[in-house]
Amino acid sequence: MIERYSRKQLTDIWSEQNKYQIWLDVEVAAAEAMEKLGQIPKGVASVVRKKAKINVKRIHQIESKVKHDVIAFLTSITEKAGIKARYLHQGMTSSDVLDTSLNIQLVQSGKILLSDIDQILKVLKKQAKKYKYTPCMGRSHGIHAEPITFGLKLASFYEEFKRNRKRLVDAIDEISTCAISGAVGTFANINPNVEKHVAKKLGLKVEPISTQVIPRDRHAFYFSILGIIAGSVERVAVEIRHLQRTEVYEVQEFFSKDQKGSSAMPHKKNPILSENLTGLARMVRSAVIPALENIALWHERDISHSSVERNIGPDANITLDFALARLSNILDKMIVYPKKMIENLNITKGLIFSQEVMLELTKSGLSREQSYKMVQNYAKKCFAENLNLFDVISDDKFIMAKISSKRLRAIFNYSSHFKNVDLIFRRVFK
Amino acid sequence: MIERYSRKQLTDIWSEQNKYQIWLDVEVAAAEAMEKLGQIPKGVASVVRKKAKINVKRIHQIESKVKHDVIAFLTSITEKAGIKARYLHQGMTSSDVLDTSLNIQLVQSGKILLSDIDQILKVLKKQAKKYKYTPCMGRSHGIHAEPITFGLKLASFYEEFKRNRKRLVDAIDEISTCAISGAVGTFANINPNVEKHVAKKLGLKVEPISTQVIPRDRHAFYFSILGIIAGSVERVAVEIRHLQRTEVYEVQEFFSKDQKGSSAMPHKKNPILSENLTGLARMVRSAVIPALENIALWHERDISHSSVERNIGPDANITLDFALARLSNILDKMIVYPKKMIENLNITKGLIFSQEVMLELTKSGLSREQSYKMVQNYAKKCFAENLNLFDVISDDKFIMAKISSKRLRAIFNYSSHFKNVDLIFRRVFK
Amino acid sequence: MIERYSRKQLTDIWSEQNKYQIWLDVEVAAAEAMEKLGQIPKGVASVVRKKAKINVKRIHQIESKVKHDVIAFLTSITEKAGIKARYLHQGMTSSDVLDTSLNIQLVQSGKILLSDIDQILKVLKKQAKKYKYTPCMGRSHGIHAEPITFGLKLASFYEEFKRNRKRLVDAIDEISTCAISGAVGTFANINPNVEKHVAKKLGLKVEPISTQVIPRDRHAFYFSILGIIAGSVERVAVEIRHLQRTEVYEVQEFFSKDQKGSSAMPHKKNPILSENLTGLARMVRSAVIPALENIALWHERDISHSSVERNIGPDANITLDFALARLSNILDKMIVYPKKMIENLNITKGLIFSQEVMLELTKSGLSREQSYKMVQNYAKKCFAENLNLFDVISDDKFIMAKISSKRLRAIFNYSSHFKNVDLIFRRVFK
Amino acid sequence: MIERYSRKQLTDIWSEQNKYQIWLDVEVAAAEAMEKLGQIPKGVASVVRKKAKINVKRIHQIESKVKHDVIAFLTSITEKAGIKARYLHQGMTSSDVLDTSLNIQLVQSGKILLSDIDQILKVLKKQAKKYKYTPCMGRSHGIHAEPITFGLKLASFYEEFKRNRKRLVDAIDEISTCAISGAVGTFANINPNVEKHVAKKLGLKVEPISTQVIPRDRHAFYFSILGIIAGSVERVAVEIRHLQRTEVYEVQEFFSKDQKGSSAMPHKKNPILSENLTGLARMVRSAVIPALENIALWHERDISHSSVERNIGPDANITLDFALARLSNILDKMIVYPKKMIENLNITKGLIFSQEVMLELTKSGLSREQSYKMVQNYAKKCFAENLNLFDVISDDKFIMAKISSKRLRAIFNYSSHFKNVDLIFRRVFK
The missing domain is CATH 1.20.200.10 (Fumarase/aspartase (Central domain))
Known part of the structure; x- marks a missing residue:
């Protein structure tokens, strides 16, 4: 717990003050129940609730002597709330x-x-x-x-x-x-x-x-x-x-x-x-x-x-x-x-569209293996020689016989990747 | 995963065999959907399901070459299931x-x-x-x-x-x-x-x-x-x-x-x-x-x-x-x-009932502090001199003026501790 | 870092005060070196050492504005030590x-x-x-x-x-x-x-x-x-x-x-x-x-x-x-x-000497397996019937024919276990 | 321990075979010592060393019955090495x-x-x-x-x-x-x-x-x-x-x-x-x-x-x-x-030399604060307008009155950063 990385709301919850306040709430609530059950005299809960004030310093003082935090707390409460407080905590541990x-x-x-x-x-x-x-x-x-x-x-x-x-x-x-x-x-x-x-x-x-x-x-x-x-x-x-x-x-x-x-x-x-x-x-x-x-x-x-x-x-x-x-x-x-x-999308000069070219080739009847190898080779070439994949593919007659140039242009356009964005958004932000 | 600490049911789940079988189930289910959508020819799923057999050894063999497990798997499936298997995995990663x-x-x-x-x-x-x-x-x-x-x-x-x-x-x-x-x-x-x-x-x-x-x-x-x-x-x-x-x-x-x-x-x-x-x-x-x-x-x-x-x-x-x-x-x-x-319950010769004695004293009008001190002193004495707490308490006239001997006997009986066992059992085994 | 589990010596080391003091020591030592190298004017180190005082509160104040702890620290030092302090930290990060x-x-x-x-x-x-x-x-x-x-x-x-x-x-x-x-x-x-x-x-x-x-x-x-x-x-x-x-x-x-x-x-x-x-x-x-x-x-x-x-x-x-x-x-x-x-040593009524009985039997010519079984059976019997192993063994004529009663008494004596305590102590406390 | 991420040298060390072999080495070495001390008959160590062979399968078989690995191991060794092996492990645990x-x-x-x-x-x-x-x-x-x-x-x-x-x-x-x-x-x-x-x-x-x-x-x-x-x-x-x-x-x-x-x-x-x-x-x-x-x-x-x-x-x-x-x-x-x-070094168009410009300004008499602010402003400008820091600085008459253009060129040259590379290498590869 470093102050630099803390916000008040949370440190308040974990303060000694709040801890003892909750202890008091628990003890008082328990006393209420015991009163109802006739196990302790009427009025304990209300007196304690009214008179008891958490005094962190005093509790620590007592604890340094008795070495038991709950006993120190109860003693401190009794000091404030008077003799009736001795009925608190009965049978409890x-x-x-x-x-x-x-x-x-x-x-x-x-x-x-x-x-x-x-x-x-x-x-x-x-x-x-x-x-x-x-x-x-x-x-x-x-x-x-x-x-x-x-x-x-x-x-x-x-x-x-x-x-x-x-x-x-x-x-x-x-x-x-x-x-x-x-x-x-x-x-x-x-x-x-x-x-x-x-x-x-x-x-x-x-x-x-x-x-x-x-x-x-x-x-x-x-x-x-x-x-x-x-x-x-x-x-x-x-x-x-x-x-x-x-x-x-x-x-x-x-x-x-x-x-x-x-x-x-x-x-x-x-x-x-x-x-x-x-x-x-x-x-x-x-x-x-x-x-x-x-x-x-x-x-x-x-x-x-x-x-x-x-x-x-x-x-x-x-x-x-x-x-x-x-x-x-x-x-x-x-x-x-x-x-x-x-700009970053364009760094690889179209290589990111290689999968779709490959899929298109597969659809045209080539085996997956063939398509993969063909496209991977072009990808390597583009990378090595700083070429644009679109241009290289366009120049390959074998491929262009299988993929229309219109289709090729469509492939090299990332907006086609976004057709299901809305569907996903609907799933997420339903 | 040590054989000594393994059971077959679980090792089977994590076997290569089961892993590839699940891969196959996924690919076939995907192919079914693609068929329905008209994206791949009819019959791919059924052919693959019928013909494909998982051959772990073969897959590893291929993988050692291509260094990609899914590609190795798909290649192995194609070897068994024939050309239609090339439609598997389309558009998937x-x-x-x-x-x-x-x-x-x-x-x-x-x-x-x-x-x-x-x-x-x-x-x-x-x-x-x-x-x-x-x-x-x-x-x-x-x-x-x-x-x-x-x-x-x-x-x-x-x-x-x-x-x-x-x-x-x-x-x-x-x-x-x-x-x-x-x-x-x-x-x-x-x-x-x-x-x-x-x-x-x-x-x-x-x-x-x-x-x-x-x-x-x-x-x-x-x-x-x-x-x-x-x-x-x-x-x-x-x-x-x-x-x-x-x-x-x-x-x-x-x-x-x-x-x-x-x-x-x-x-x-x-x-x-x-x-x-x-x-x-x-x-x-x-x-x-x-x-x-x-x-x-x-x-x-x-x-x-x-x-x-x-x-x-x-x-x-x-x-x-x-x-x-x-x-x-x-x-x-x-x-x-x-x-x-x-036997173990009796080791401390009744010290374990000290809380109840203390509570009984509190009920009789003593302050919690007084009761605690009184009982703690007797507890120390019993422990030091190997005495039975019941006997020691019985001999204390001050206390016996506050607690009847019948009540004292009841206190030193652990069965009184079990009055709520049934309640707890009902909570747990409802 | 819970106060309850902290000692002053250590919390002092990790205090803001000590941290900044060390920073100052480092900066001043660096300035000394730079002076020697002629990179900054003479006297920077000595002036800063004399005039600079760590003011944690002020440093935090500045930091809350500049959001950089070292800059805040240096600014605070300059406020105290004057213009010469601007030569601190040169070329450092x-x-x-x-x-x-x-x-x-x-x-x-x-x-x-x-x-x-x-x-x-x-x-x-x-x-x-x-x-x-x-x-x-x-x-x-x-x-x-x-x-x-x-x-x-x-x-x-x-x-x-x-x-x-x-x-x-x-x-x-x-x-x-x-x-x-x-x-x-x-x-x-x-x-x-x-x-x-x-x-x-x-x-x-x-x-x-x-x-x-x-x-x-x-x-x-x-x-x-x-x-x-x-x-x-x-x-x-x-x-x-x-x-x-x-x-x-x-x-x-x-x-x-x-x-x-x-x-x-x-x-x-x-x-x-x-x-x-x-x-x-x-x-x-x-x-x-x-x-x-x-x-x-x-x-x-x-x-x-x-x-x-x-x-x-x-x-x-x-x-x-x-x-x-x-x-x-x-x-x-x-x-x-x-x-x-x-008392605790005697709880098992001599069972803890069973190994030695077994070893003695082995030495007498019985196989390890036989000895083990024989002694284990007696051990079980003693435990079940709350008997003393010494007594039971003493009654077994077969065993007593192999172990002298003097030897048996020696075995059932734990002091014989301590013959190498001194050797071990010499190893440890040499 | 995944086969895929294992090398033979290491898996051999952790094989059952090697483990039992080491056990045997320990037992035999211990037997040698006991022989020397006259505690067991001569020849145990040499017989066991000669005759005992690790049979992992057999050991596991025995262990499944006796549920104790060392006893299983010793039994298996005795099966191979004969009666003398019963002297192994005496007094050991x-x-x-x-x-x-x-x-x-x-x-x-x-x-x-x-x-x-x-x-x-x-x-x-x-x-x-x-x-x-x-x-x-x-x-x-x-x-x-x-x-x-x-x-x-x-x-x-x-x-x-x-x-x-x-x-x-x-x-x-x-x-x-x-x-x-x-x-x-x-x-x-x-x-x-x-x-x-x-x-x-x-x-x-x-x-x-x-x-x-x-x-x-x-x-x-x-x-x-x-x-x-x-x-x-x-x-x-x-x-x-x-x-x-x-x-x-x-x-x-x-x-x-x-x-x-x-x-x-x-x-x-x-x-x-x-x-x-x-x-x-x-x-x-x-x-x-x-x-x-x-x-x-x-x-x-x-x-x-x-x-x-x-x-x-x-x-x-x-x-x-x-x-x-x-x-x-x-x-x-x-x-x-x-x-x-x-290429990457040049991405920021000289911004990476900003510290040195700042230091140079400080040396010329400006306060650290002033220098920092001046250079940071130019850095922001360059970044926002895609300018080269060298050009921008060169155009600032106030700065150029404090730094010679020769010095400025030297600053914008990364080779000047490498003057201590050799020193560092000598420290590391001494």
Whole structure:
């Protein structure tokens, strides 16, 4: 969690203040239920809710002595809320509070990440539609393949983030559980209705079976999804970095007026935001393995997961939120050079149409093998001698006897590649 | 993929034979569609389906020359099926075949993993019910906490595998797509209806937008889920290893008659199957990061993912299948020692009931702090002097003035801890 | 970087204050060299050294405008040190400063980690010698094997940390380089003697060839070593957690007077420090993959590594320092129960001596197979009927005809297992 | 371990045949020592060496019954070598054989990897010298920075592989240990001189203290180094992929005559070997975390590491060997286009010399800030209006009053950037 890569919304969620506030919400909700059940005197919940104020400093002070965070928290609450507060937490165990609260922090974070993705989807949709028919080189292996449109590239990202959205919704759902089940999950000293009440009150589902802790496969799922989303961020970032290369220069990150590109080289405009996202993706991804390692806790629980979650809880969420926000911004403000896209399309002087020539020859009755060899030879010749494939083919009488010159011209026109763009857009932006 | 850790069902799916067979299925289905569309002569699909036989050796032979697997495959098919086969693959690109086929292999694998999980669920349910009320120590931090039942432990695993089942269903769904969209996903030379037909024929959905390849976030999701399931396997395996420790010895892996435990120590019965699962879990987990790194392919695709998938495709699936099958077997045949569980419950001479004593004191009007201190002091004394907490408490007149001796006896009886076992079981095995 | 898991020494190293101070040291040392070479006026270095004060807040203020940290830093220095400061950084590129400085921070951190390891070695040596001949069960697979001494366990950890010490020395050495080679590492605008001078001045070696940046395989090595050391921390931590289990209870973490073990269960003493180390080990380990992913920067450099290093630089070092310090402390203050170790040695009623009986039988002329079977059968019988192996063997006339009863008594005495303890100690603590 | 990515030398090392052969070597060497010590009859070692033949099939047959690999192996040896073989393995434990043997396999593999690196070094040196002064664009952030030479690029890789060579030598050294210390490492039933003899005989060092197993931090170090080397392979591979991009096209992988680039696009020449290496690097890297997780074995050992090592032992070594060999081959045969390098150098029409203009202005008395702004403005203008920086600067009277036109011409000449190439080469190829 680096300030430089953090946004307030998220750091607030992971602040001590918010954590203890959620603890208080859980304890008060539990007290309400216990009151209803007649297990503690009436009025505890309302008194505590009214009087208790989170004092992070005081809690830390007490904790440094008792070395137990929940006890420190409860002591601090009692100091503020008075004697009635001693009825809080009865029959509960620390994890009842900690785990339910952690889930709430994850749900709070997840919802913001969801709105980040929505923002990305909005920007991608806008840009995809804007550049729907802007011709652009399609590349495989880094090598020119066949024409696409820049809009298609963006539509592909859009669809990927739609999938990420669904996955994140599932991950939030997985983590939306509440466990108030006591020391080893048997409800030995706590009525299961307390759990039910707290869950309902806090917008969670009841954890069907807990063992003191909420099982960590749920958290592993959540962090795995963050890792996948980070992978998608990286994919888009790498694309922009490629497109901004000096030799390609089809797209450029927005560059603010006062910004300096390089302390040494005044002319440089580097895709630093996208490079930064590439690194941040590595960081979010690095949370996945520890989260998976956390699943196999010993017996009814050990506490090895805790120090992991104190790190990756804030770090992975804050970093991904920052990355998603930065990505929307990049995509929203990027400068696109359609003219350069066209220039690049022409770099190989028609070689990118070779497949269609080959297919046309096959249709005319040549074997696939023959056609392939014939076209590959011409392709090599063009490349070696810097010729235009159209001209070379036009001069080949054997071929021209099989393909009409009208058809040949049609082949060497990339707009014919875009006949299904609309169909694809309809699939994506339905 | 180690033979020792492989089962035939899965290795068959990942055999060259099956891979090429699926390629053939894809090509033939595509040819059917092209015939319907009048793009290739009638009869291609049926001739190829009838005459083509997969000859792995021959394909490899050709590939060693042309260095392109799909071309080698097509050439080999043409050798068998004759001239009509040259109409196969028209307008398609290798990835159309490779990616759709890889997804089919993943779906085939996923379905077997699903049945493995079903088997685990079946065994866990049987065992959980059998041991529903078998008292067993609940442990947190490896330290005795409060009593649970052995059935609860198993029910907790059951619920976790239910979650894993759902996740795997989602992962199979994610990966059930078909892309036949040509060199850069534009359908420039192939009718989108071909894709539609192939998808339907092979039980897949149409990939809404592909870029030559099916986007790798789908695969990342699939392998992430395998990693999570492996984490759950590890959790159960670690539990069994703990319970089989000499000092604990509550559970033991089945030990076949001729099996030797140790070349040096004839008395030893080691939980080697569960230890093995712990290692295998590490292996399955290790596939997750490469799968995430595969997402950010360059532009419309690069081929860096391929060597990764040639490894983790078979390895992670085969290893997890083996691990799941081994786990069912362990759980099914494990030897449980309820008598030892009771002995262990009594090791701390009643200390495990200390919480309830404390709660009872709190109810009687003492502050939580006072009660805690009082009981903790007695706990320390019992531990230090090897006394029974019940006896010590009974001798304390102050306490006995607050807790009736009948109530005290009730507290020191673990069956009172099991009053909600049935409720939990109903939640889990509804 | 969680405050709770941080020590001041390390957070100071990674503070903004220290970072900029190192930048200043690098710039001033470079200026000295340039002065000597007559490239800039005399007195720049001394003026800047005298007048420049790091003002973190001001630097951030400027950076928020110019969006370039080195330029912001230089501007701030110029504000303080006056016009002569404009001669700083001539011909240098940001990375000259950033990379050399990062290496210095890593070296500073590494040296503290080294002293942490020295402290662990010191404690381990003390404790190993103290418990050199304290009998203790040796366990494989969690199952009792043959006797060892508790000192041997600690000696094994000692040797492992000796290896870690050597690795860390190598890692510090790897990272002790300085690069002042300009925009693409060609010294186009900077004299190579500047680099030489700065390296010497700051206790570094010259990076033989840099590309603007210091190659990231060096950093990957450093963080990999941190990952290995974390693995060793985990190994010791897991051992302590095992030994503190209620059923084993041979060792216990120190428990401060005011500390509370569990909010619900007053009797519990949990190995929470060691559990915490297990989790922290996962975190340090999680830095390894991002560090490895950082190696493959694009061309002469891209900046994707930067956000990774801003995280793992402080996080992995601070966390490991904290973990090592905590580990020394645990090992130093742990409570050892030699009596319980003896009790545990006797749990299996002599089964742990079965190997020697078997070997003795083999020596007497029986085949290994026969001996194994015979002893294994008795072992099974003893276990099943809770008998003592010594008694059972003593009753077998066939065996007693082959082993004298004096020899048998010698076999069932674990002190005979310790004859080579001194030899091993001499190997380790030479 | 995919056949397609394997070389015989390495698969032979990891064959069952070789494994059992090494086991035999260890057992026989141990028997020799025991004979010398008078613990077993003379002649055992020589008889076994003469008569024993490894019969993998038979061993597997026995193992399927006894479920213990070392016992199966010993039984099979006894079948061949007769009754004297029963003296083998006395006082030893399986791990004595397994662990020492695994280390030998790792050493054997490591030595081949070392020769692979030597081959890469040889090729890189040759190519670096060949292209020592071939001008080439230096790029940071993917953006043109300042000129370098292609030889410098290669020299940088050379230096990195020199570091990798040293690391690998250290890793082999770490793993070159032998442990023959019995069931829990106490030499209870085996004379330490046996270990000493076996170590010497097999070219290993004595493991100072083992616990039944050789500590896994050694293996973790070995596999971490493989991960780092894989990172370097990836760095070079990514470079080649970038340089082969259609828009850059400065370097091309060798393309064999019969090879087909794309089933759909006959003109394409894709850097598939380098892309493949990128994926293989991910695979080797994925072995690092499991190796680190293996360190924390329980007590004197558990066997969870075994299934991991059965996988990563062969897989990581075989894959890295293949990758290194492929990399040498790519580097050896790559086609370099110096003419295209020059063309690319000129793409930005002199902007890459902007830094020097700025420095020259600073030397003339302008502040760094002023110079930067002035040059940046011209850089923007040139880029926007497609002008040549030299021309634009030449027209600025203010600047030309500060820089002589001779000096300006010198600045706009990249050969001036190469004055220190020889110095760097002397550092690298000393």
